[in-house]
Amino acid sequence: MRITCPLCGDRDRREFTYYGAADYLARPGMDAPAEAWDAYLHLRDNPAGATRDLWYHEMGCAAWLVVNRDTISHEVLSVRLVTDAQAEGGTA
Template sequence: MRITCPNCGTRDRREFYYLGDALALDRPAEDAGLGAWDDYLHSRDNPAGETRDLWCHEAGCGAWLIVERNTVTHAVHKATLAEKVKR
């Protein structure tokens, strides 16, 4: 699998570190309550197909990316710097 880093260009996925579903960026408010925080920390889907994932270009520029990809075909559709994504 190849991922195109917006800073460094197309690289092998071994340069990147997978950090999970991009939903991790959608943190509950500090006062959201224990149920919301429990759900945020422990409830994750594991879909087959299209996903939005959080990756770090660890062996490169160190940027955090939102990678849109298909887990069945391994096709990578888009990679965006996480800091530029509206939440």
């Protein structure tokens, strides 16, 4: 699999570290109830198809990325910097 880093260009997947669903960017507030924190920390979907994931460009520019990809075909649909994704919609 190849990922096109917005800063470094097309790279092999081995330069990146997968960190899970981009849902982690929607952290509950400090005053959120325990149920919200439980869901944030422990409950994740495992879809077959399109996903939004967090990846870290460990062997490159050290950027955090939101990668939209298809888990069935392994096609990378889009890649954005986390900071850009948050600026456009509040969360990734």
